[in-house]
Amino acid sequence: MTAPADLVLARDLGKTYRGAKGTVTQAVAGISFSCRAGEVFGLLGPNGAGKTTALRMLSTVLAPTHGSASIAGHDVAREPGQVRAAIGFLSGNTGLYPRLTPREVLRYFGRLYGLDDARIAARTDELARLLDMTGFLDRRCDALSTGMKQKVNVARTVLHDPRVLILDEPTAGLDVLAARTIIEFVRRCRAQGKCVLFSTHIMAEVARLCDRLAIIHNGRLQFLGTLAEFRAHAGADEDLEQAFLRVLERAA
Amino acid sequence: MSASRVLVIARKEFTDVLRDRRTLFFMLLLPIVVIPVLMIVISDFMKAQLKERESRQLAFAIQPENRQLLRALANRWMHDNGLAFTALAARIGIEGFGGLDDLGRVAERMQTLKDAPDEGGLGDAAMLGWAHAWRELNADQRQMLADGGAVHRFLDQTRWVDFDDLPAAGRLPAGVRLPEQLPGRLAEPRAALAITGRDKAVHAALHVPAGGLEAWLSDDPALAVSLPITVLYDDSQSLSREAHGRFTDFVEALSHSEIRARLTAQRLSRDFVEPFRVVGANIATDSRSAQAILGGILPYLIILFCFFGAFYPSLDITAGEKERFTLETLLLAPISRVEIALGKFLVVFCAAVTAAVLTTVSLALTFTYGILPEGTAQAFDLNFEVPAVLLTASLLVPVAALFAAVLLTVALCARSFKEAQSYAAPLQFLIILPAMTALMPDLQTELKWAWVPLMNVSLLMRELLKGNYLWDFYAITLGSMFLLSAAALWVAGRVFRRESVLLRT
Numbered sequence: 074m075t076a077p078a079d080l081v082l083a084r085d086l087g088k089t090y091r092g093a094k095g096t097v098t099q100a101v102a103g104i105s106f107s108c109r110a111g112e113v114f115g116l117l118g119p120n121g122a123g124k125t126t127a128l129r130m131l132s133t134v135l136a137p138t139h140g141s142a143s144i145a146g147h148d149v150a151r152e153p154g155q156v157r158a159a160i161g162f163l164s165g166n167t168g169l170y171p172r173l174t175p176r177e178v179l180r181y182f183g184r185l186y187g188l189d190d191a192r193i194a195a196r197t198d199e200l201a202r203l204l205d206m207t208g209f210l211d212r213r214c215d216a217l218s219t220g221m222k223q224k225v226n227v228a229r230t231v232l233h234d235p236r237v238l239i240l241d242e243p244t245a246g247l248d249v250l251a252a253r254t255i256i257e258f259v260r261r262c263r264a265q266g267k268c269v270l271f272s273t274h275i276m277a278e279v280a281r282l283c284d285r286l287a288i289i290h291n292g293r294l295q296f297l298g299t300l301a302e303f304r305a306h307a308g309a310d311e312d313l314e315q316a317f318l319r320v321l322e323r324a325a
Numbered sequence: 326m327s328a329s330r331v332l333v334i335a336r337k338e339f340t341d342v343l344r345d346r347r348t349l350f351f352m353l354l355l356p357i358v359v360i361p362v363l364m365i366v367i368s369d370f371m372k373a374q375l376k377e378r379e380s381r382q383l384a385f386a387i388q389p390e391n392r393q394l395l396r397a398l399a400n401r402w403m404h405d406n407g408l409a410f411t412a413l414a415a416r417i418g419i420e421g422f423g424g425l426d427d428l429g430r431v432a433e434r435m436q437t438l439k440d441a442p443d444e445g446g447l448g449d450a451a452m453l454g455w456a457h458a459w460r461e462l463n464a465d466q467r468q469m470l471a472d473g474g475a476v477h478r479f480l481d482q483t484r485w486v487d488f489d490d491l492p493a494a495g496r497l498p499a500g501v502r503l504p505e506q507l508p509g510r511l512a513e514p515r516a517a518l519a520i521t522g523r524d525k526a527v528h529a530a531l532h533v534p535a536g537g538l539e540a541w542l543s544d545d546p547a548l549a550v551s552l553p554i555t556v557l558y559d560d561s562q563s564l565s566r567e568a569h570g571r572f573t574d575f576v577e578a579l580s581h582s583e584i585r586a587r588l589t590a591q592r593l594s595r596d597f598v599e600p601f602r603v604v605g606a607n608i609a610t611d612s613r614s615a616q617a618i619l620g621g622i623l624p625y626l627i628i629l630f631c632f633f634g635a636f637y638p639s640l641d642i643t644a645g646e647k648e649r650f651t652l653e654t655l656l657l658a659p660i661s662r663v664e665i666a667l668g669k670f671l672v673v674f675c676a677a678v679t680a681a682v683l684t685t686v687s688l689a690l691t692f693t694y695g696i697l698p699e700g701t702a703q704a705f706d707l708n709f710e711v712p713a714v715l716l717t718a719s720l721l722v723p724v725a726a727l728f729a730a731v732l733l734t735v736a737l738c739a740r741s742f743k744e745a746q747s748y749a750a751p752l753q754f755l756i757i758l759p760a761m762t763a764l765m766p767d768l769q770t771e772l773k774w775a776w777v778p779l780m781n782v783s784l785l786m787r788e789l790l791k792g793n794y795l796w797d798f799y800a801i802t803l804g805s806m807f808l809l810s811a812a813a814l815w816v817a818g819r820v821f822r823r824e825s826v827l828l829r830t
Contacts, residue, residue: 134656135824157659168650172344173337184333185658229654 080237080268081108081131085140087292088126100126102292103140108268108285110236113259115279115286116272117317123292124272125164128241131270132162145236158186160237161230165245171215175206175225178214179232186233193232200228204254220251227258238262240271244278256281276313288320295324326667330660334668338642342672348637352676356630356683361691383568384484386516386530388509392485394533399425399476399575401542402582406469413462413470418455428477435459435470465595472578479575486527491519501559508532511557520559529568530557542583544590617791621764623688624786627681628760628779631721632728634680636749639673639732644745656827666821670729670814677725685717713789716799720782723806727778728756730813734820737827763787775801778809 087103101123108114118124129135131142133153141148147155169178176197183193201207204224209217214225230238240259244252259282262269273279279286279300286303288296296303306316342348387395403410403425411422414431417438422431437452438459462470488510495518497503503517509532510516516530532555543549554576558569588595646652655665732749739745759779762768763786770784770793781802788795820826 129828132657134653134828154659154661157657160657162654162657164653166650167654170337170341170651171649172341177337177340181333181337182654182658185330185655185660187659 079107080110080145081106081114081142081270082144083107083127083131083140083142086127086130086137086142087139088123088130088135089138099292101130101289104287104289104292104294105140106287106294106297108270110268111263111266112284113263113269113271113282115283116270116289117274117279117286118272118289119274119321122289124289125241126292127289128239128270128272132160132239133157158233159235160239161233161235162239162241163226163230163243164241165243165247167226169214169217169222169225172213174211174213175217175228176210178225179228182229183232188233196232196234197228200232204228219247220254223247223251224254227254231258231262236267238267238269238271240269242272242274244273244275276317280313288317290321290324293324296320326661326664330664331668331671334660334665335671338638338669338672339675342638342641342676345637345641348641348676351637352634352680353683355633356680356687360626360630360684360687364688364691378563378567380482381564381567382482382484383529383564383571384486384525384527385568385572386486386488386491386519386527388532389487390535391531391533395531396480398579399480402472402476402579405582405586406472410469410473413466414473416455416458416462417470418451425476425480428473429481431470432474432477435474468581472581475571475574475578479571482571486519488513488515488530491515491526492522495522497521500561507557508534508553508555511555516557520557520562520565525562525564528558528562528565529572531555531572532557544587546587546591549587617766619692620787620790621766623685623790624763624783625760626688627684627717627721627786628724628756628783630684631677631681631725632753632756635673635677635725635728635732638676639669639729640736640739640742640745640749642669642672643733643736644739645742647739648741652827662821662827663818666733666818670726670733670817673729673733674725677728678721681721681725682718710792712794713792716794717786717789719803720786720806723803723810724779724782726810727806727813730810730817734813734817737817737820759783770795770798772798772801776805778806782806 084105085103086101086105087099088101090098090100092098104123104127106114116124116127126135130137131144131149133149133156136150141150143149144156145159147159149156169175170181173181179197179200180190180193183196184190188196197210201210204227206221206224206228209221214222217225238259240255243255247255256278259269259271271282283300285299286296287294296306303316304313306319407424410431414422417431417434419431419434434455438456459467493513493515495514497514497517498521501517501521503512503514506512511530511532516527519526520528520530534553542552556569556572559565560569584598585595588598646655656662731752735748735752736745739748756779759777760783762774762780763783768774768784770788774784775781775798781798785795785798785802788798
């Protein structure tokens with residue numbers, strides 16, 4: 074049984090793809106880590122390192138080929154329904170239904186998450202005030218700016234008040250203003266005692282947000298520790314980027 | 326699996342899809358507006374073309390002296406038949422008939438009465454009486470009236486061109502050859518050139534042997550010789566064919582009259598020269614003949630538009646959802662993949678059924694009020710009896726389900742809307758072929774065809790529309806189609822669970 078504080082737990086989690094001609098691709102080669110409530114955990118790595126695959130396995134979109142993982146005490150393979158109900162997922166390129174309004178999008182997902190209509194309406198009002206979306210709640214999504222869309226996405230992610238948030242490069246492709254919405258959102262979640270797991274390769278975000286972090290390269294875990302421990306990899310006059318590169322070099 | 330979650334998905338997809346212009350076009354606008362307008366325009370155009378061809382003045386190349394002879398022959402026809410013809414004309418409401426130049430009035434009335442439906446529709450009481458009188462006429466009397474029309478059409482709508490006014494030089498186009506031993510001036514290439522030339526100076530050319538009427542039309546049976554009149558025409562051109570037909574009708578009208586006169590002179594009955602006679606007794610009413618055509622078109626269009634109705638929504642809510650990066654979010658909701666598949670299936674299924682039902686209603690109304698002449702609608706009593714309609718509708722259920730499941734599966738495998746289109750569009754050909762079988766009038770609805778998907782539905786709908794309830798055929802069709810669509814739905818469910826397909830972007 075998992076300790077209740079560990080909301081995300083990955084044990085030797087791995088994914089291997091078998092190609093048509095017997096080729097074997099190891100996207101994630103057995104990684105283990107855990108994150109607790111009230112903690113922001115960063116998953117770092119260059120493109121193609123296996124970050125998205127790992128997050129997709131944790132969120133039950135992909136089935137692991139070995140190892141196991143659990144979210145809020147539920148195993149991803151055996152109880153995918155409970156796992157999905159416990160997480161809020163957001164990625165940088167998450168889209169919205171262009172022909173629906175934000176209110177309709179929220180109502181749709183609210184119902185899928187099993188909320189009743191009164192609860193959905195209350196949550197919609199609450200999130201609209203919090204994220205400053207009251208002005209465009211009934212406009213079609215295809216008429217919204219990127220920043221507005223990202224706010225709707227954020228609202229959709231936390232609509233069902235999940236205990237765990239999984240964010241896959243949530244600021245990718247966003248401008249400074251829209252990215253700030255996300256950063257503030259992550260801080261607020263931490264303050265509420267949620268567990269936030271997010272992937273990025275922007276060191277500034279890591280420095281501002283992460284309590285602990287892991288670095289993946291070629292599907293393997295190269296570093297796991299606190300932000301302070303990570304900083305220790307860098308020299309006195311070096312920044313986090315140097316620390317990151319040093320971890321990758323050591324892996325090579 | 327929970328029905329309420331399936332419905333949540335279906336409800337949202339309905340809202341979404343109904344705001345998509347392409348879907349609305351194929352599901353609503355195409356059946357309601359485009360089909361009727363297109364069919365009415367095409368049918369009006371075809372009618373106008375036919376009318377234009379029939380009433381068009383045609384040009385014949387002829388020697389001036391031959392022209393006189395033809396006119397004399399027409400006069401002779403009027404002289405011989407004038408009295409009888411005037412009496413007949415009076416019976417169908419043409420009073421005060423004025424001879425050769427007045428034949429047009431009779432021809433026009435004949436046309437009206439011939440086009441009239443089996444029963445009712447003419448409204449006018451007087452017209453109704455004449456239609457009744459016309460139906461009472463015997464074959465010979467009708468023939469005489471028709472002959473009058475033929476004489477009129479030839480004399481009235483012909484422009485005569487002298488051979489000398491035709492261009493003399495030039496090369497005959499490919500595929501044109503002059504038969505050997507053509508008489509008189511037809512042997513020169515100029516007539517053939519004029520018929521086939523770009524400006525179509527004439528539509529046909531005539532040759533009548535020299536000599537007066539007396540030389541040929543002898544009352545002495547021993548001296549009777551058939552007068553050969555040669556008509557040069559081009560069978561590949563509709564107007565030239567029309568010219569040949571008109572002239573043939575004219576000469577036959579003259580022949581009928583001559584035969585009558587000779588038989589009378591010899592005190593012989595018509596039966597003497599007609600030892601055998603075929604009496605064709607047609608037991609099909611006009612409406613039955615029309616049914617045979619409509620009964621084939623309707624199933625074809627219904628199946629085709631059912632497919633069109635399913636096409637865009639199925640692509641939009643699968644490949645389109647991938648393209649808009651919304652699918653992954655949906656997969657992360659606490660619902661099963663099968664529930665997603667079923668919710669989406671339900672929407673596409675409804676779109677397909679809607680399109681098919683609207684097509685059926687729209688076609689029925691279009692034929693009834695748009696294409697057929699006023700009043701003939703009742704005559705076309707296609708079987709819109711309640712049982713036939715219900716059975717037809719029951720066949721649409723597995724058809725729409727099959728289309729929805731197959732299209733969803735195919736479209737889900739694509740990365741983008743465009744890619745999905747290029748996968749799904751060729752399916753049309755797979756559907757058109759079996760759906761068209763109802764259009765083949767000679768293809769019998771044999772029980773073995775009940776095992777061929779879509780072909781069975783197409784043929785059975787045709788029979789139902791004709792009022793034939795083939796229960797064994799129906800049972801096999803419905804059963805096999807349901808099994809097939811269930812299998813397609815099962816495959817769709819499998820594909821919706823494959824992560825490699827779902828995340829392929």
